[in-house]
Amino acid sequence: MSKREFQTEVSQLLQLIIHSLYSHPEIFLRELISNSSDALDKLRHLTLTEDSYKALPFNPRIDLELDEENKTLTIADTGIGMNEEELVSHLGTIARSGTKNFLSQLSGDAKRDSNLIGQFGVGFYSAFMVADSIEVISRKAGEDQAWRWVSDGKTGFEIERAERPTAGTTILLHFNEEGKQYANSWRLQEIVKKYSNHIAFPIFLTYDKSEWDEAEKKSTKIRTTEQVNAASALWRRPKSELKEEDYKELYKSVAGGWEDPLFWFHTKAEGSLDYTTLFYVPSKAPLDLYQAEYKVGVKLYVKRVFIMDDAKELLPQYLRFIRGIIDSEDLPLNVSREILQQNRVLTSIRTASVKKILSELKNIAANQPEQYLKFITEYNRPLKEGLHGDFANRETLLDLVRFKSTKVEGLTSLADVKSRMKEEQKSIYYITGGAEPLLRTSPLLEIYKKKDLEVLILDDDIDEIVFSGVDKYGDIDLKAVNKASTSEDLKDEAEPEKAEALQPLLDKLKATLGENVKEVRASVRLADSPSCIVSDEEEPSMKMQQMLRAMGQTDIPALKPTLEINPDHEIVKKLLARSDDATTQDAAWLLFDQALLMEGVPLQDPAAFVQRLNRILNLSI
Ligand code: ADP
Ligand code: MG
Numbered sequence: 001m002s003k004r005e006f007q008t009e010v011s012q013l014l015q016l017i018i019h020s021l022y023s024h025p026e027i028f029l030r031e032l033i034s035n036s037s038d039a040l041d042k043l044r045h046l047t048l049t050e051d052s053y054k055a056l057p058f059n060p061r062i063d064l065e066l067d068e069e070n071k072t073l074t075i076a077d078t079g080i081g082m083n084e085e086e087l088v089s090h091l092g093t094i095a096r097s098g099t100k101n102f103l104s105q106l107s108g109d110a111k112r113d114s115n116l117i118g119q120f121g122v123g124f125y126s127a128f129m130v131a132d133s134i135e136v137i138s139r140k141a142g143e144d145q146a147w148r149w150v151s152d153g154k155t156g157f158e159i160e161r162a163e164r165p166t167a168g169t170t171i172l173l174h175f176n177e178e179g180k181q182y183a184n185s186w187r188l189q190e191i192v193k194k195y196s197n198h199i200a201f202p203i204f205l206t207y208d209k210s211e212w213d214e215a216e217k218k219s220t221k222i223r224t225t226e227q228v229n230a231a232s233a234l235w236r237r238p239k240s241e242l243k244e245e246d247y248k249e250l251y252k253s254v255a256g257g258w259e260d261p262l263f264w265f266h267t268k269a270e271g272s273l274d275y276t277t278l279f280y281v282p283s284k285a286p287l288d289l290y291q292a293e294y295k296v297g298v299k300l301y302v303k304r305v306f307i308m309d310d311a312k313e314l315l316p317q318y319l320r321f322i323r324g325i326i327d328s329e330d331l332p333l334n335v336s337r338e339i340l341q342q343n344r345v346l347t348s349i350r351t352a353s354v355k356k357i358l359s360e361l362k363n364i365a366a367n368q369p370e371q372y373l374k375f376i377t378e379y380n381r382p383l384k385e386g387l388h389g390d391f392a393n394r395e396t397l398l399d400l401v402r403f404k405s406t407k408v409e410g411l412t413s414l415a416d417v418k419s420r421m422k423e424e425q426k427s428i429y430y431i432t433g434g435a436e437p438l439l440r441t442s443p444l445l446e447i448y449k450k451k452d453l454e455v456l457i458l459d460d461d462i463d464e465i466v467f468s469g470v471d472k473y474g475d476i477d478l479k480a481v482n483k484a485s486t487s488e489d490l491k492d493e494a495e496p497e498k499a500e501a502l503q504p505l506l507d508k509l510k511a512t513l514g515e516n517v518k519e520v521r522a523s524v525r526l527a528d529s530p531s532c533i534v535s536d537e538e539e540p541s542m543k544m545q546q547m548l549r550a551m552g553q554t555d556i557p558a559l560k561p562t563l564e565i566n567p568d569h570e571i572v573k574k575l576l577a578r579s580d581d582a583t584t585q586d587a588a589w590l591l592f593d594q595a596l597l598m599e600g601v602p603l604q605d606p607a608a609f610v611q612r613l614n615r616i617l618n619l620s621i
Contacts, residue, residue: 001158001159001160002158002159002160003156003157003158004088004092004156004157004158004159005155005156006092006093006155006156006157007092007093009093010092010093010125011154011155013125014125014128014153014154017125017126017128017129018128018129018153025126025129025130025178025179026182026191027126027195028126028127028129028130028131028173029075029182029188029191029192029195029196030191030195030196030252030253031123031124031126031127032075032124032127032171033062033075033192033195033196033199033203034196034199034253034256035123035124036062036075036076036077036079036169036201037062037077037196037199037200037201038079038306039077039079039080039081039168039169040060040062040077040078040079040080040201041079041200041305041306042079042080042306043056043058043060043078043079043080043141043167044058044060044305044306045305045306045307045333046080046141048305048333049333052142053141053142056141056142056167057166058078059078060077060078060079060201060202061077061078061201061202061203061204062075062076062077062199062201062202062203062204063075063076063077063203063204063206063225064188064192064203064204064205064206064228065205065206065207066183066184066185066188066205066206066207066208067183068183068184068185068207068208071174071175071179071180071183072172072173072174072175072183073172073173073175073182073183073188074170074171074172074173075170075171075173076168076169076170076171077168077169077170078166078167078168079141079167079168079169080140080141080167081138081139081140081141081143081167081168081169082136082138082140082147082169083138083140083143083145083147084145084147084159086140087136087138087147087149087159088159090124091124091136091149091151091157092156092157125153127171127173128153129178129179130173130175130176130178130179130182131153131173131174131175131176131179132152132153132174132175132176133150133151133152133153133174134150134151134153134171134172134173134174135148135149135150135171135172136148136149136150136169136170136171136172137149137162137164137169137170137172138164138168138169138170139164139166139167139168139169140167141167141168142167143167145161146161146162146163146164147159147160147161147162148160148161148162185205185207185208185209188205188207188228189205189228192205192228192229193228193229194249195249195252195253196229196253197229197230197249197253198229198230198231198232198233198234198246198249198250198253198254199229199231199253199254200231200232200233200304200306201231202227202229202231203227203228203229203231204225204226204227204228205225205226205228206223206224206225207223207224208221208222208223208224209221209222209223209224233301233304233327234246234250235250235266235276235278235325235327236276236304236327238268239266239268242266247261247264247266247278247280248260248261250278251264251280251323254299254325255280255297255299255323255324255325256297256323257280257282257323259282259283259284260283261280261281261282261283261323262281262282262283262371262374262375263280263281263360263364263371263375264278264279264280264281264324265277265278265279265356265357265360266278266279267353267356269349269352273328273329273330273345273348273349274328274329274330275326275327275328275329275330275349276325276326276327277324277325277326277327277349277353277356278324278325279298279322279323279324279353279356279357280322280323280324281321281322281323281375281379282321282323283374283378284378285321285378285379286320286321289320289321289382294320295310296309296310296311296312296314296320297320297321297322297323297324298311298314298315298322298323298324298325298326299324299325299326300314300326300327300328300331300340301325301326301327301328302327302328302329302331302332302333302335303327303328303329303333304327305333307331307333307335308337311337311340313340313341313346313350314326314346314350314353315350315353315354316350316354316386316389316390317385317389318382318383318385318386318389318390319354319357319382319386320382321378321379321382322357326349326353328345328346328349330345331343331345331346351392354390354393355393358393358396358397358400359396361375361400362396362399362400365399365400365413373411376400376401376402376411380401380402380411380460381460381462383397383400383401384401384460384462384463384466385462385466387401387466387467387469387470388462388465388466388469394470395474398414398470398473399413399414399415401413401414403417403430403456403457403458404436404456404457404458404459405417405454405455405456405457406440406445406448406449406454406455406456406457407420407454412456414428414473417454417456418473418474418476420454421454421476422452422453425453426477426489427476427477427478427479427486427489428454428456428473428476428477428478428479429448429453429454429455429456429479429480429481429486430455430456430457430458430467430478430479430480430481431444431445431455431456431457431458431480431481431482432458432459432463432464432467432480432482432541432543432544433464433482433541433542433543433544433599433600434459434543434599434600435459435600436457436459438598438600439457439458439459440457441598442481442482442532442598442599443526443528443529443531443532443595443598444481444482444525444532444534445481446525446526446527446528446529447487447490447524447525447526447527448481448525449527450527451490455481461547464480464540464541464543464544465544467480468480468540480541481525482533482534482535482541482599483534483535483536483537484534484535484536484537484562485537486525486534487523487524487525487534487564490524490525491524498522498567498568499521499522499567501567501576502522502565502567502572502576504576505565505572505575505576506520506521506522506565508580508584508588509563509565509588509591512584512585512588512589513563513588513589513592515560516560516592517560517561517562517563517592518536518560518561518562519562519563520562520563520564520565521562521563521564521565522564522565522567523564523565523566523567525564526564526566526568526569527566527568528569529566529569529595529598530565530566530569530571530572530591530594531563531564531565531566531591531592531594531595532563532564532595532598532599533561533562533563533564533592533595533596533599534561534562534564535559535561535562536559536562539559540556540559541599542559542561542596542599542601543599543600543601545559546601546602561596563591563592563595565591571587571591575587582615583615583616583619586612586615586616587616589608589609589612590609590612590613590616593609
């Protein structure tokens with residue numbers, strides 16, 4: 001017998017599972033059954049596709065055996081099994097990146113953390129909530145040696161050779177105080193029906209059934225084995241036969257969801273391609289949504305046979321929050337990952353699935369605004385990623401994303417923005433490049449306020465990248481207010497004289513600021529502020545450049561901004577009247593620096609800024 005220690009993360013996780021007041025310990029059974037189901041799926045797939053496995057027996061079943069007296073339960077399957085090495089690595093370490101991510105999000109607040117566990121599902125280890133000792137006896141399909149793994153869930157486990165007549169895995173739970181309530185056949189049947197009714201394999205329960213003996217006039221106990229689940233691939237049944245509860249249950253048992261899903265889309269396609277898809281939108285965004293190593297949520301089946309659950313090519317990346325099933329009649333059972341990447345059948349299913357999901361979302365937006373608000377609160381950002389990458393569906397995605405705005409509370413759609421456009425309004429305007437309060441007080445918005453034009457507040461960090469590539473909504477231009485050319489839209493007739501009169505001052509300012517600015521020119525977009533900075537059409541904004549540098553991108557050329565001056569501002573008028581001197585030079589710098597500050601760009605030389613400010617203050621006091 002050899003003793004091993006758990007990986008540190010496992011011990012941490014176990015501590016947490018056992019000591020956090022977890023509100024649904026019953027899910028241990030769902031987790032163990034779903035592992036058995038996965039193991040059966042894997043073996044079936046191999047017996048269908050790998051020559052060396054073809055001769056192996058495949059009698060798929062999951063058996064629960066209850067010993068009420070000794071308070072033990074075994075969960076046995078005829079699946080793929082595990083050999084010594086796999087027992088050690090699968091049940092002694094945490095390989096799943098999602099689990100590590102989960103651990104890193106824990107706060108130490110028991111209530112909050114147990115919610116997190118609930119959303120996440122901790123797999124095999126959840127059995128330690130209800131058992132103070134767990135034995136796993138497993139024999140890998142195609143191998144002769146079986147192994148026993150035993151642990152109390154504290155520091156480590158022991159592993160030794162064992163006997164098992166056939167391949168598969170048996171898990172023996174010795175219930176603890178908390179777990180004793182599950183040493184009850186009613187309770188077990190109820191839990192299986194609740195969470196695992198539509199697992200594709202039969203689940204049997206063996207227990208002591210009480211039966212009334214008419215002759216003896218008393219009830220006796222008879223050892224009985226009964227199937228307790230429906231065992232059908234529910235997604236293949238017609239929609240008309242399925243109830244809301246069926247969908248919710250399938251979400252929890254197959255798609256690994258915890259809370260009820262927000263909504264689901266069930267499609268059966270027949271014709272040139274035959275397939276069924278059932279997609280769920282979780283009510284909360286998955287915890288790993290923004291991790292590079294996110295867990296794929298869609299499982300691929302071929303003719304009801306599970307094929308894989310980690311194929312990132314089933315849906316585009318921006319729809320990675322979708323959970324569910326794609327079941328195809330046309331793919332070969334032995335389809336490999338390499339084949340998937342360029343398979344025409346899968347490409348067609350994927351294209352149609354994306355269209356379907358997006359059009360259903362559009363329906364919900366139109367007909368169930370409250371539900372849609374819940375959706376968009378969680379998923380606005382991934383949809384924006386779609387705008388960046390999915391050109392074919394850009395128009396639909398533009399209708400689905402939502403925006404903050406200067407005109408309405410909460411979020412608004414582009415369709416609504418369009419309906420509010422003024423008659424003389426040429427484009428839809430937006431501002432990017434910082435947090436919401438900074439954007440809302442930007443001097444760049446002044447003219448829009450004055451002219452009563454709506455501006456969208458795009459404060460998400462990916463907005464500038466995404467929307468610099470989106471220049472139209474239907475036939476209307478989308479324009480960033482901090483781009484130099486956008487002010488063309490706003491020009492008044494009286495403009496040219498004003499600019500001309502200002503020219504001598506503009507020249508002086510340019511001479512003072514030198515290479516720090518590309519150009520100094522008269523502005524038409526300012527009302528209350530004396531100055532602002534803008535960028536050229538093709539160039540990232542000053543704020544964006546700063547962010548790219550902060551992200552470690554060092555090869556960005558130092559792009560110079562254009563300084564715009566408000567010809568109508570008091571300070572500017574006074575400066576124009578003044579002859580060139582030290583004060584004018586201080587003022588030039590102050591006009592430039594304050595415009596940078598309003599953009600959220602830190603000053604290169606704060607000390608110089610303060611000295612100038614104090615000189616000017618000194619004059620006025
Ligand atoms: P997950 O199922 O999400 O991978 P679990 O903690 O539930 O995480 O299980 C860890 C791993 O242990 C599984 O991925 C699988 O490789 C292995 N495993 C667990 N139960 C079984 C079983 N009944 N048969 C074969 N392998 C199993
Ligand atoms: Mg599992």
